[in-house]
Amino acid sequence: MNKLFCSISSIGLALCCSLLAQTSPAPTKTAVFAGGCFWCIQPAFDKAPGVIKTTVGYSGGTEPNPTYELVGSEKTNYRESIEIVYDPAKISYDQLLDIYWKQIDPTQTDGQFTDIGPSYRAAIFYATDEEKKMAEASKSKLASSGKFKKPIVTEILPAMKFWPAEDYHQKYYRQNPEHFEAFEHGSGRASFQKKNWGEKP
Numbered sequence: 333m334n335k336l337f338c339s340i341s342s343i344g345l346a347l348c349c350s351l352l353a354q355t356s357p358a359p360t361k362t363a364v365f366a367g368g369c370f371w372c373i374q375p376a377f378d379k380a381p382g383v384i385k386t387t388v389g390y391s392g393g394t395e396p397n398p399t400y401e402l403v404g405s406e407k408t409n410y411r412e413s414i415e416i417v418y419d420p421a422k423i424s425y426d427q428l429l430d431i432y433w434k435q436i437d438p439t440q441t442d443g444q445f446t447d448i449g450p451s452y453r454a455a456i457f458y459a460t461d462e463e464k465k466m467a468e469a470s471k472s473k474l475a476s477s478g479k480f481k482k483p484i485v486t487e488i489l490p491a492m493k494f495w496p497a498e499d500y501h502q503k504y505y506r507q508n509p510e511h512f513e514a515f516e517h518g519s520g521r522a523s524f525q526k527k528n529w530g531e532k533p
Contacts, residue, residue, distance in 0.1 A: 360384060361420050363428050364391055364457040364494055366411035367436040368444020371504040372516055376431050377416050378503075382423025387415045388504075389496040391457055398495050406449045413457070415494045425463060429470040432456070434529050435521075438474065439482035445519040457491040464488060479528065 367373040370388035377386045390398045393410030403410040416428060436444055436454045443452035456471075458464040467488045475484040496502075505512040516522050 358419055358421060360417050361425070362459070363416045363418065363425060363463075364413055364459075364491055365416070365428075365432050366391065366413040366453065366455040366457070367432065368412065368447050368452045368454060368521070369515070369519065370412040370414055370497065370501065371512060372519070372521055373414055373432075373435045374503065375505050376435055377414065377428070380418075380423060380428075380431055382421075382427075383416055383418045385417040387494075387496050388501050389413055389415060389494055390451075391415075391492055391494045392455065392489065393492070400498055400501065403451050406451055409450065410495075411451050411453055411455055412497075413455075413494065415496075425466055426470065429456070429467060433470070433474055434525065436486065437524055438471075438484045438486045439480050441485050445521045445524065447519060453487070455487040455489050457489055459491040464490075 365373070374386055374388055377383050389412075390403050390410040391413040393403070393408040395402065395408055395410070398408065398410050402408060403412065418428065438454065440454070442448050443450075444454055456467045458467055471484055471486065471488065474480075500507065
């Protein structure tokens, strides 16, 4: 009787473990980039297969609970950034970097396009040594491609705490599509992308 009970228990445990393995969510990873106006870099990542969630916000500074007004004062080290949660089985960090380069002007040091100031400077925030190596290799690859005549100056920096921006900034291209499109074209970003990458990436 005890042997039968143990046998049934073992089968039940094996079935439970099998079901848990099938239903447990796939492991995800997170990447953080700064690329000027965070409104403008969110759409490309949102439509990338394998990206689970994007959040725009602030990274690179030390003051707690930063606000749009504080960051916009240019008195902090925060940069407008995007946090990307992704499935590494469907999209790699290298692929995210490829998307990132096509959203920015990697030769600009004082901001991005007509958005000038420390909070608009581009940066790749790496969380691990592996990400740092991949970011550096990706930057070197772009530099040696001859795509741009000027040096590639985008910074590669250690990750710091990411703070989500206010709700009205999230998915701004969906909340205010007309204003978003006007801003994207007025800033010069859209024309820069078309000139260097063909159709809007």
